[in-house]
Amino acid sequence: MKNKYLDIHPPVFWPATILIVVFITITLLVGEPMEQVFVSMKDFITDQTGWLFILVVNLFILFCIYVGFSKYGSIRLGGKDAKPEFSTSAWFAMLFSAGMGIGLLFWGVAEPVNHYANSPNHENFSPEAAQGAMNLVFLHWGLHAWGIYAVVALALAFFAYNKKMPLTIRSVFYPILGDRIKGWIGDVIDVFAVLATLFGLATSLGLGVQQLSGGLSFLFDIPNTSTTQVILIASITAIATVSVVSGIDKGVKFLSEWNIRIAAIFLIFILIVGPTLYIMRGFIQNVGTYMGDFIQVSTWTEAFRDAGWQGDWTVFYWAWWISWSPFVGMFIARVSKGRTIREFVFGVLLIPALLTFLWMTAMGGSAIYLDLQSGTHELANEIVSDSTTALFVFIQQFPFSIVGSIISLFLVTSFFVTSSDSGSLVIDNITSGGKLDSPVPQRIFWASAEGAVAAVLLVGGGLGALQTAAITTGLPFLFILIFMVYSLYKGLRSEYLQMKELEQVPDKKRYEKKLEKSLIKREEKSKKSND
Amino acid sequence: MKNLNKIALAADLTEMDEKMLHFIKGYDSLFDFEELHIIHQIEIEELSEDLEQLLQKKNKTLEELIREEIESTVIEVFGSLKPSIHIYIQPKPDFSELVTWINNSQFDLFFLGKKKSLEGTGIFSSKMVRLLSCNLILVPETAKPLISKILTPIDFSSYTQRVLEVSELIAKNTKSEFIPLHVLKIGIRYFPFFGNEKKIQKSLQKEADSKFEKLKKKVKIQGKLLSIIAEEEPIGVAIFKKAKELKVDLIIISKKGKSDDSDLLIGSVAENLIANDKNISVAIIQ
Numbered sequence: 001m002k003n004k005y006l007d008i009h010p011p012v013f014w015p016a017t018i019l020i021v022v023f024i025t026i027t028l029l030v031g032e033p034m035e036q037v038f039v040s041m042k043d044f045i046t047d048q049t050g051w052l053f054i055l056v057v058n059l060f061i062l063f064c065i066y067v068g069f070s071k072y073g074s075i076r077l078g079g080k081d082a083k084p085e086f087s088t089s090a091w092f093a094m095l096f097s098a099g100m101g102i103g104l105l106f107w108g109v110a111e112p113v114n115h116y117a118n119s120p121n122h123e124n125f126s127p128e129a130a131q132g133a134m135n136l137v138f139l140h141w142g143l144h145a146w147g148i149y150a151v152v153a154l155a156l157a158f159f160a161y162n163k164k165m166p167l168t169i170r171s172v173f174y175p176i177l178g179d180r181i182k183g184w185i186g187d188v189i190d191v192f193a194v195l196a197t198l199f200g201l202a203t204s205l206g207l208g209v210q211q212l213s214g215g216l217s218f219l220f221d222i223p224n225t226s227t228t229q230v231i232l233i234a235s236i237t238a239i240a241t242v243s244v245v246s247g248i249d250k251g252v253k254f255l256s257e258w259n260i261r262i263a264a265i266f267l268i269f270i271l272i273v274g275p276t277l278y279i280m281r282g283f284i285q286n287v288g289t290y291m292g293d294f295i296q297v298s299t300w301t302e303a304f305r306d307a308g309w310q311g312d313w314t315v316f317y318w319a320w321w322i323s324w325s326p327f328v329g330m331f332i333a334r335v336s337k338g339r340t341i342r343e344f345v346f347g348v349l350l351i352p353a354l355l356t357f358l359w360m361t362a363m364g365g366s367a368i369y370l371d372l373q374s375g376t377h378e379l380a381n382e383i384v385s386d387s388t389t390a391l392f393v394f395i396q397q398f399p400f401s402i403v404g405s406i407i408s409l410f411l412v413t414s415f416f417v418t419s420s421d422s423g424s425l426v427i428d429n430i431t432s433g434g435k436l437d438s439p440v441p442q443r444i445f446w447a448s449a450e451g452a453v454a455a456v457l458l459v460g461g462g463l464g465a466l467q468t469a470a471i472t473t474g475l476p477f478l479f480i481l482i483f484m485v486y487s488l489y490k491g492l493r494s495e496y497l498q499m500k501e502l503e504q505v506p507d508k509k510r511y512e513k514k515l516e517k518s519l520i521k522r523e524e525k526s527k528k529s530n531d
Numbered sequence: 532m533k534n535l536n537k538i539a540l541a542a543d544l545t546e547m548d549e550k551m552l553h554f555i556k557g558y559d560s561l562f563d564f565e566e567l568h569i570i571h572q573i574e575i576e577e578l579s580e581d582l583e584q585l586l587q588k589k590n591k592t593l594e595e596l597i598r599e600e601i602e603s604t605v606i607e608v609f610g611s612l613k614p615s616i617h618i619y620i621q622p623k624p625d626f627s628e629l630v631t632w633i634n635n636s637q638f639d640l641f642f643l644g645k646k647k648s649l650e651g652t653g654i655f656s657s658k659m660v661r662l663l664s665c666n667l668i669l670v671p672e673t674a675k676p677l678i679s680k681i682l683t684p685i686d687f688s689s690y691t692q693r694v695l696e697v698s699e700l701i702a703k704n705t706k707s708e709f710i711p712l713h714v715l716k717i718g719i720r721y722f723p724f725f726g727n728e729k730k731i732q733k734s735l736q737k738e739a740d741s742k743f744e745k746l747k748k749k750v751k752i753q754g755k756l757l758s759i760i761a762e763e764e765p766i767g768v769a770i771f772k773k774a775k776e777l778k779v780d781l782i783i784i785s786k787k788g789k790s791d792d793s794d795l796l797i798g799s800v801a802e803n804l805i806a807n808d809k810n811i812s813v814a815i816i817q
Contacts, residue, residue, distance in 0.1 A: 064673060079627070080627075254767065326789075342569055480791050494796070497661075498661075498662060498796065501658055501661050501662060501796065502627050502630075502658075502659070502662070503627055504654065507654070508575050508624075510583070511574040512578075512579050514543070514544060514545060514574055515544060515575075515582065515597075516579060516581055516582055518544040518600060519544075519582070519585060519596055519603060519698075520581065520585060522600055522603070523585060523589075
């Protein structure tokens, strides 16, 4: 099916589209009571399967470390002669930008302060709670998040570059399913990948819009209502659409480059006007504490004291990262050709995590520090009371706060746009069966679909609905990821054996002799017959 | 299963090439191949003095000279250069490129010579068997281009159906007898029942027979399953012994068996059967 408007793989495109339309319709028709449905769904999944998420995400990290350190680490993505397309520093920058999303702006201040004010394991507002809060934030945004991305990205890159298969999720299952990946099983896998990406993205977009709308009302008294939010979604989606239509080389690239620059400027702004000394000391101490407590904090499951804290945070994050993973994974895969698996694993795990730690220390860490200094906890209470305005309340503590606020409003908007446009490209890629340049109307369709899902989720139940969306699509994809790890392992094993087989150098001397013998013999023969 | 149309031969520029071409010519009268590709890889980048001199004298490149050499062998065997015969010379000693090229060419059958007395260590053949994704046949120098009896060892793994299909096709074309063989091996898991070996054998045989009946319907073949017992010896050795006893001239086997996981590029039984000291042609089906 190829024409000017559509170039799709129908068995993936249509089921995914129909499921999304059904979801939107039901949410709109049911209206108010839907909120309750979302909440009970989320509670059920996190209560029953939270332990599974925690177990599996830890296994992903172990797997990454295993392939990084083992003999498989020497396999090069793209074959032994492949050269990296980007310099190492550019590669690091791109890795970081892949994971830098609206989430860091939304939760950067709100999350650490939340854990500090409602600590799951220390006295609220105590210095212990402060350290514990940073520990939890590092857990949620650190190695585990990047471990999930690394697994998906490595699998995608390996099968695309070393096995020369289309860059889509189903290719990864070739060692298990063989040619069946071209059949209905492959279609089902891709449909799940599309849904996970779309809902993961919608969660981000929903958070971004809430923050924008919160920020506008905080700064300029514009009413913070669902109507404002829907209008914001519509207008920003329109900008994203323009960027998507202009193509990956123009709009998308331009925006994401500027995004990272502005984010860097913003971080430097906070480093300068904020408590600089604290940030430097805190960064070192927080990283150290995180490393020291790593095993304990990453295997904590609220087993003896089930207060339901983890379902809202840790499990939500794991599910959210998992539903984001096809999106981020595909991006990382595209920029990582030519790296060895060892370079890849440590690059993807460590570099972005360290930068995220600096960001979190500068934002949330500073907010906690200021609150501890003040002794009144007014700041913490104000931040906790509304996560959407947390960033703006925080910026107000510093000089030039109006400049900072406007930069951050701008950042949220541009992150929204880049997430939306690159997300549509990824979904487009999957629903067209791995093609990289699909017709423009199709891209517009997916960009609008993301906006629509985000809007419907917000109207149908606010933040709870967004979290439910991420968790419910994350769960089936969790199982897909478990198989993905197994499949990748099988693929790496056979690749390694083939690599070893190819490394055996043929006996050149013997070949040379053979060649001489046969060619010279023939020469003599023909001479004789001529004589 | 479609017919075998597009076949290939790895030429090594020794006397073996002529033998292999005669062999293929014999097969050709049975199968009527559509295309034959003769493939050679130049394994060196720098030439010895003698070769340099020869090239200068002839004013030709090494590639051209090798092509001529292969062409003359083809003419010797087939009488002329038929348009259905193509020669491909891989100019660089880049083995992975050669493998990719062959795998992309999708040959129905790839012929490899197996030397015992002629010079050659068989590294090339052993690499090819491991890395190619098409069906291969390894032909020992002593083989005659005629088939009257085929032995097909099966283990009821996921590969078995395909092996039976190919065997049936070859048997039909060559009007030869085709014997499916199953090797019973009493594994360590039956340890507690050691006193009762006969009984276990019987039940294993019964199980194999009923599985084979089902397969017969699926693949639409005739015949009866032959079962043997491998006591202490490896399965490959047991199969080879039986093949000798039955005076078989072709063994058809899958690249991997039931118990071979992806730690191996080729299964242990197939590995055993293609070893240098075994002088029966072996077809390896993927």
